[in-house]
Amino acid sequence: MNLLRFLADNRAEVFRLTLEHLALVAVAMLFAVAIGLPLGVALCRRAGLRRWVLAGASVMQTVPSLALFGFLIPVPLLGGIGARTAIVALTLYALLPILRNTYAGISGVDPAVVEAARGMGMTERQILWRVQVPLSLGVILAGVRVATVVSVGIATIAAAIGAGGLGMYIFRGLAMVNHQVILAGAIPAAILALLADFGLGWVERRLAAS
Amino acid sequence: MGADEPERQTNRGIVAFRRVSYCLPGGRPLVSDLNLEIGEGETLVLLGRSGSGKTTTLKLINRLLEPAAGEVLVEGRSTQAWDPIRLRRRIGYVIQEVGLFPHLTVERNVGLVPELDGWEPTRIRTRVQELLLLVGLDPDAFARRRPHELSGGQRQRVGVARALAADPPFLLMDEPFGALDPVTRAELQHEFLALQARLRKTVVLVTHDVREALLLATRIALLSEGRLVGTYAPAAFLRAAEPEARGFLEVLSGPGPQNVPRGGL
Amino acid sequence: MRRGTILALVFLLSWLGGCRSEHDGRLVVGSKNFTEQIVLAELLAQLVEARGGVDVQRRVNLGGTLLCHQAIRAGQIDLYVEYTGTALTAVLGEKPAGNAAEVLGRVREEYARRFGLRVGEPLGFENTFAIVVRGDAARQFGLKTISDLARHAPGWRAGFGYEFMERPDGFKGLASTYKLRFNATPRIMELGLLYRALKENQVDVVAGNSTDGVIAALDLVALEDDRGYFPPYQAVPVVRWQVLERLPGLREALGAIAGKISAEEMRRLNYAVDGEQRDVKAVVGGFLRSRGWVSP
Numbered sequence: 001m002n003l004l005r006f007l008a009d010n011r012a013e014v015f016r017l018t019l020e021h022l023a024l025v026a027v028a029m030l031f032a033v034a035i036g037l038p039l040g041v042a043l044c045r046r047a048g049l050r051r052w053v054l055a056g057a058s059v060m061q062t063v064p065s066l067a068l069f070g071f072l073i074p075v076p077l078l079g080g081i082g083a084r085t086a087i088v089a090l091t092l093y094a095l096l097p098i099l100r101n102t103y104a105g106i107s108g109v110d111p112a113v114v115e116a117a118r119g120m121g122m123t124e125r126q127i128l129w130r131v132q133v134p135l136s137l138g139v140i141l142a143g144v145r146v147a148t149v150v151s152v153g154i155a156t157i158a159a160a161i162g163a164g165g166l167g168m169y170i171f172r173g174l175a176m177v178n179h180q181v182i183l184a185g186a187i188p189a190a191i192l193a194l195l196a197d198f199g200l201g202w203v204e205r206r207l208a209a210s
Numbered sequence: 211m212g213a214d215e216p217e218r219q220t221n222r223g224i225v226a227f228r229r230v231s232y233c234l235p236g237g238r239p240l241v242s243d244l245n246l247e248i249g250e251g252e253t254l255v256l257l258g259r260s261g262s263g264k265t266t267t268l269k270l271i272n273r274l275l276e277p278a279a280g281e282v283l284v285e286g287r288s289t290q291a292w293d294p295i296r297l298r299r300r301i302g303y304v305i306q307e308v309g310l311f312p313h314l315t316v317e318r319n320v321g322l323v324p325e326l327d328g329w330e331p332t333r334i335r336t337r338v339q340e341l342l343l344l345v346g347l348d349p350d351a352f353a354r355r356r357p358h359e360l361s362g363g364q365r366q367r368v369g370v371a372r373a374l375a376a377d378p379p380f381l382l383m384d385e386p387f388g389a390l391d392p393v394t395r396a397e398l399q400h401e402f403l404a405l406q407a408r409l410r411k412t413v414v415l416v417t418h419d420v421r422e423a424l425l426l427a428t429r430i431a432l433l434s435e436g437r438l439v440g441t442y443a444p445a446a447f448l449r450a451a452e453p454e455a456r457g458f459l460e461v462l463s464g465p466g467p468q469n470v471p472r473g474g475l
Numbered sequence: 476m477r478r479g480t481i482l483a484l485v486f487l488l489s490w491l492g493g494c495r496s497e498h499d500g501r502l503v504v505g506s507k508n509f510t511e512q513i514v515l516a517e518l519l520a521q522l523v524e525a526r527g528g529v530d531v532q533r534r535v536n537l538g539g540t541l542l543c544h545q546a547i548r549a550g551q552i553d554l555y556v557e558y559t560g561t562a563l564t565a566v567l568g569e570k571p572a573g574n575a576a577e578v579l580g581r582v583r584e585e586y587a588r589r590f591g592l593r594v595g596e597p598l599g600f601e602n603t604f605a606i607v608v609r610g611d612a613a614r615q616f617g618l619k620t621i622s623d624l625a626r627h628a629p630g631w632r633a634g635f636g637y638e639f640m641e642r643p644d645g646f647k648g649l650a651s652t653y654k655l656r657f658n659a660t661p662r663i664m665e666l667g668l669l670y671r672a673l674k675e676n677q678v679d680v681v682a683g684n685s686t687d688g689v690i691a692a693l694d695l696v697a698l699e700d701d702r703g704y705f706p707p708y709q710a711v712p713v714v715r716w717q718v719l720e721r722l723p724g725l726r727e728a729l730g731a732i733a734g735k736i737s738a739e740e741m742r743r744l745n746y747a748v749d750g751e752q753r754d755v756k757a758v759v760g761g762f763l764r765s766r767g768w769v770s771p
Contacts, residue, residue: 073671081634081664081672116309119272119382120323120373121298134313162634162664162672171665175637177541 003183010184018188021165024083024158025151025196028090032147036095037140040102041128050103057096065093065154069161086158086165093154094147101143105136138208145200152193156185166192224250225271225380225414230280232266240266242436244280250379253406253413254441255423257458258433264416267433268382271414272301284380299323301380302373302411306388308365310357316342316368317353323376341371346401363394370402374409383415387422399425420458424448432458502722505552506535507543509666510749511602511686511741515556517759519712522732525769527724539638540565548590553718554725558602560706562586562594562713564644571644571706575601578707586713593719595712596733600741603700603708604639605685606649609673610694620701624680625653633661634669634678644706646682652704670695686738688746710736731768 007014043050063071068089072079078088109132117127133140159167169185172178225248232241241263248254256264269275270282273289281288289297310319318325320341321334329337342349345367357365366386373381387395399422406413406426417423423430424444432439432447434454442450448459502523506516513535520531534552537543544566546552562582563569567589573581583594606621618624624631639645640663649655662678669681674693683690683697690697712729719726740762747758763769 073668080675080677081662081668082677110307110309110312112305112307112309113311114309115274116303116305116369117311119274119298119301119303119305121295121301122322122326123295126326131311135311159663160665161668162662168663171663172637172641175539175541176641177539177545 002180003187006180006184007188014184014188017164017166017168017185018192020163021152021155021167021189021192024086024090024155024163024165025148025192028087028151028155029094029144029148031087031091032094032098033144035091036098036143036147037102039095040099040140041106041133043099043103044106044132054096054099054103057099060092061096065089065157066160068092069157073161081162083158083163085161086155086163090151090155090158094151097143097146097150098140099143101146102136102140105139105143106132108139109135138204141200141204141207145197145204148196148200149193152189152196156189224248224283224285225412226283227267227270228280228283230267230270230277230282232263232270232275233278240436241270244436244438246431246438246441248412248414250412251410253415253426253428255427255430256414256416256433257418257420257423257427257430259418261435262433263436264418264433265384266436268384268414268416271380272298272303272382299327299376300378301382302370302375302378304366304369304373304381304383304386306385308357308369310365310368310372312357314356315353316347316355316357316360319357319368320372320375322372327376337375338371341374342368344374344405345371347371361394362390363398366390366398367401370405374411379412381411381413383413385416385418388417388419395422402426420461501530501532502554502718502725503532503534503552505537505543505546505555506533507540507555508536508538509684510688511684511745512556513755514741514744514748514759515598515710517755518763519554519556519728521756521759521763522768523722523725523728525763526728526731527722529722529724540642547592547713547715550715554712554714556598556710557594557713558708558710559597560603560644560708561642562711563706565638565642568643571648571704573706575707575709579709579711582711587716591716593714593716595714595729597709597711598732599734599736600686600710600738601708602684602686602710602738602741603705604645605683605687605690605697606680606700607670607673607683607690607695607697608680609676610696612679613696613698618696618698620699621649621653621655621704622701624698625655628655628680629658631657631679632659632677633657634672634681635661635663636666636669636682637663638666639682649704652702686741686745688742688744688749691742692746692750710741735766 039053043053060068069085072085072089073081079085106128113131113135114127117131122130155165156167156170158165159171166185166189169181173180173182173185227244227246230241230244231239233239244267256267258264266275270277270289271284273292273294276290281290283289284292284297311322314322317335317338320338324334324337338353339349342352347364347367352364352368357368360368370386387398390398403426415426424447427444429441429443430447431441432452432455439452439454440450447455450456450459504516504520506512516533516535520533523529524531537546540557540561543552543555543557547555559575559578559582560571563578564571567582567585569581579594579597586592586594606624608618608624612618616623616627618627635646640661646661662672664672669683670687670689670693672678673681673695685697689695714725744758744762747753748755764771
């Protein structure tokens with residue numbers, strides 16, 4: 001079919017755009033995990049902080065992605081056009097699932113286990129790292145998986161602000177009213193999302209089994 | 211620290227409550243004006259109904275709770291003066307739900323405190339073997355298993371082994387056998403007696419089961435509504451006149467093998 | 476049974492409501508997705524409403540040229556403003572050739588023959604692609620024409636819209652005509668972001684529109700097309716013939732403004748919306764009244 005022919009004919013460009021897309025998602029996820037995990041852990045301790053942080057992340061998710069990209073453009077340092085702004089937006093979107101799952105996972109550990117740990121003389125930090133985190137890895141990973149899949153989808157919008165990725169085909173196809181080109185962007189992006197979902201799901205299952 | 215050492219030797223295994231009170235943040239007192247001494251090698255059973263303050267009293271010893279008034283002295287020092295971590299390492303803690311770490315093997319569960327204390331791996335392994343034998347579990351069969359593969363009774367045995375791992379002078383037990391079926395419970399109670407005869411730890415055990423109290427205690431401390439009604443040797447408890455005591459005694463159906471008071475050695 | 480009937484009625488009503496019938500006494504005006512187009516659509520709409528007594532629905536911001544073209548062919552819009560050069564190259568797929576009158580004639584002929592669309596009288600201005608650079612850069616390097624730019628281009632960063640990259644009268648032809656080469660691949664993004672990116676120094680040259688209001692306001696300079704690469708882009712109304720027959724008021728209204736809007740006026744209207752952030756309806760209303768085309 002024509003789509004396959006198009007993908008084959010333009011495989012260098014398809015490959016390049018796919019890599020760009022993956023790079024955007026990967027960097028954003030790295031930041032999101034680096035910020036979200038420790039923050040999620042901190043939330044377990046402080047009820048006051050929790051309310052604000054979770055509310056903030058929820059609000060972030062409700063902002064339509066295209067709008068968020070637009071809002072960020074005039075922001076100094078983080079903004080402008082290009083990959084950096086896209087990564088900031090993607091990171092913000094990925095935060096909520098990660099935060100929420102980290103917090104839920106850690107606070108959801110059997111209280112008897114935590115009490116036993118405390119009673120036997122483990123420090124709070126030891127309890128966190130040796131008991132709570134290992135026991136909530138499955139839930140935390142589920143949050144990372146959701147965040148990643150969502151990011152692959154939202155990253156298609158990055159093309160609107162000059163950040164590249166598979167969204168370029170989608171926007172180009174929209175401008176030229178060429179369905180084939182639109183699909184050349186949409187379908188690989190969907191495949192990427194599915195791969196991320198399955199891949200991380202597999203890791204999750206391995207962790208749950210062990 | 212150094213100046214405390216000689217004091218520690220003579221005070222080893224001793225706990226004292228001096229006019230201790232504890233209340234909930236709302237203000238309701240769970241323990242009022244408690245005065246109690248626990249001597250080395252004793253098995254003191256805190257007996258009482260639900261809400262009598264017995265678990266609260268227990269948790270004041272290893273500083274999971276802090277007194278609102280009065281002080282709790284462990285080995286001659288107020289719990290407030292102890293570093294909580296060091297205090298808890300000297301106290302074995304066994305709870306009803308056991309609380310084994312589901313993601314670790316039996317071996318790693320039992321060896322946890324020694325590991326935290328920095329023991330060498332070989333020493334830990336030897337110790338774990340010793341302890342599993344002590345609590346009646348075949349090390350070869352059980353060391354590599356995970357908690358979810360064990361029965362309730364087996365789990366609590368591991369819980370006791372874990373509590374004893376670093377050879378602490380104290381053992382706190384909060385209704386340790388309460389979740390087990392009667393047959394297993396009886397089995398473990400008798401094994402506990404055997405263990406105690408060998409190890410001579412200072413044990414504080416919480417229960418609402420008067421038969422268990424009579425069986426295991428060298429001394430019974432009866433609590434009611436946060437107050438200490440009295441302390442009794444088991445034989446003396448049978449003859450106690452206080453209404454709270456009589457309430458418990460009426461539960462007993464009559465004299466029988468399991469009602470013979472032990473302890474008081 | 477009663478619930479089923481109600482549901483059926485609801486569906487029927489909403490379907491009817493969504494129907495655009497040929498036989499409505501109504502006009503649908505469309506536009507592309509940049510300010511000038513939105514302004515022009517509003518202008519035509521208010522004009523026809525006031526003078527032609529016609530009910531007008533606006534469907535603006537539709538996307539690019541080809542989207543509008545598809546929409547008008549499908550009858551989803553009845554009228555929009557196209558540019559002759561764009562019609563020639565992007566829609567008809569022909570090579571840019573000839574002067575303004577020739578291009579207009581060709582477009583008119585082919586639109587009627589192939590699509591059954593009527594191309595009205597030019598509105599009076601041209602809107603060509605403008606290759607725009609920052610004012611200070613233009614002054615520093617003495618840039619007046621696109622040829623001047625070609626000398627410095629390799630080290631510069633370019634920003635273009637998706638349509639400009641893909642159209643035959645767009646970047647490819649420009650690059651080959653002027654030997655324009657950029658070392659870094661041009662950044663491609665939504666139209667609305669181009670000028671901002673240029674102003675904030677994230678790109679050095681963009682392809683905008685010659686009648687964009689903000690060019691002067693942001694101290695930007697549009698370079699002259701010294702080799703005449705771009706075809707003429709006269710702004711013309713394109714309308715479906717059925718609608719023209721059906722609404723004589725429309726014909727009259729279009730006639731009233733033919734040739735009467737200058738590039739300068741268009742630029743000012745654009746700037747009022749883009750630069751001064753004023754409401755399109757108000758800007759257009761004021762303009763129409765000031766020219767006496769509608770009564771106050």
